[in-house]
Amino acid sequence: MVIGNGEGESSAGRPIGAFPRPTARRVPRRLPPPPGTLTGNEAPPPLPDTPAAGEGALRRQLQTQAMRHEAELALLRREVLEARKAATLGELLGTTTHEFNNALTTILNYAKLGLRHRDAPTRDKALERILSAGTRAAKITASILGMARRGTTRMEPVQLETLIEESLVLLEREMSKYRVQVEREYSPVPQVSANPGQVQQVLLNLLVNARQAMPQGGRLIIRLSRDPAVGFVDLMVRDTGCGMAPDVMRRMFEPHFSTKSGPDETGKGGNGLGLSACREIVEAHQGRIRVESALGKGTAITIRLPLATAQKRADG
Numbered sequence: 001m002v003i004g005n006g007e008g009e010s011s012a013g014r015p016i017g018a019f020p021r022p023t024a025r026r027v028p029r030r031l032p033p034p035p036g037t038l039t040g041n042e043a044p045p046p047l048p049d050t051p052a053a054g055e056g057a058l059r060r061q062l063q064t065q066a067m068r069h070e071a072e073l074a075l076l077r078r079e080v081l082e083a084r085k086a087a088t089l090g091e092l093l094g095t096t097t098h099e100f101n102n103a104l105t106t107i108l109n110y111a112k113l114g115l116r117h118r119d120a121p122t123r124d125k126a127l128e129r130i131l132s133a134g135t136r137a138a139k140i141t142a143s144i145l146g147m148a149r150r151g152t153t154r155m156e157p158v159q160l161e162t163l164i165e166e167s168l169v170l171l172e173r174e175m176s177k178y179r180v181q182v183e184r185e186y187s188p189v190p191q192v193s194a195n196p197g198q199v200q201q202v203l204l205n206l207l208v209n210a211r212q213a214m215p216q217g218g219r220l221i222i223r224l225s226r227d228p229a230v231g232f233v234d235l236m237v238r239d240t241g242c243g244m245a246p247d248v249m250r251r252m253f254e255p256h257f258s259t260k261s262g263p264d265e266t267g268k269g270g271n272g273l274g275l276s277a278c279r280e281i282v283e284a285h286q287g288r289i290r291v292e293s294a295l296g297k298g299t300a301i302t303i304r305l306p307l308a309t310a311q312k313r314a315d316g
Contacts, residue, residue, distance in 0.1 A: 103140070155195055161186055186224045187224055203237075208274075219239070235305070256276075282304075
């Protein structure tokens with residue numbers, strides 16, 4: 001039996017006793033990680049210096065809340081103005097009711113007189129008094145209804161002289177009772193841009209304050225004027241009453257500040273809201289308010305309101 005070829009090799013051509021050659025293996029090439037990838041040995045990169053996504057949503061939420069609060073505040077201001085107007089109407093109710101009752105009494109008495117006496121002079125006199133009292137009652141009713149209906153906040157062209165006369169109708173008997181002489185100094189002025197209900201509220205406050213400053217009687221001067229160089233109309237209410245000291249003038253527009261101990265016998269004043277409300281209304285009209293006063297010499301309060309044409313140009 002032949003075991004080899006005589007040269008020390010196996011039949012497979014490999015030396016006897018030698019180790020087999022290692023077989024070559026293909027090792028896959030490892031690619032470097034993409035930039036920014038953490039391998040576990042590096043420190044994490046710093047976070048970008050930009051606001052988080054939640055901050056934008058929070059900012060929008062805060063802006064929405066602020067807008068809602070502003071709308072609620074504007075609504076509350078309108079409600080406060082309406083409440084003050086209702087309070088002013090309530091203060092006038094006793095005076096106007098008594099005045100209206102006087103007119104009705106006059107009408108009834110002269111109607112009876114005309115029926116009792118058939119002669120023409122007596123009947124003519126009775127009819128004239130009935131007509132005068134009826135006209136007076138109609139003016140009172142128109143003034144009250146006009147003020148009650150002016151509940152909007154809309155600005156419109158307003159003739160100040162008309163508002164003044166309507167306000168004086170409501171206070172005529174009161175001025176006469178306290179011996180206050182009303183003097184009108186009206187210069188021809190154009191219409192102003194205003195809310196008639198709010199301006200009438202200011203007028204009533206100023207007129208009542210002026211009357212209360214003259215418990216022993218005096219002169220109440222109402223003046224309308226205009227400087228052609230400016231686009232405003234000035235409405236001044238001046239009294240010859242007790243006047244104000246400088247420390248009172250500094251605080252006169254503060255809410256709830258009052259020199260009165262309470263409402264007077266007509267039920268008016270004493271809560272410290274009148275002049276504060278006046279200033280708010282005038283400033284809301286883009287107007288100004290000026291006060292001049294001296295102890296023992298009286299007080300003059302002037303409100304300046306923009307012309308209707310000037311307001312339209314500013315809005316346009």
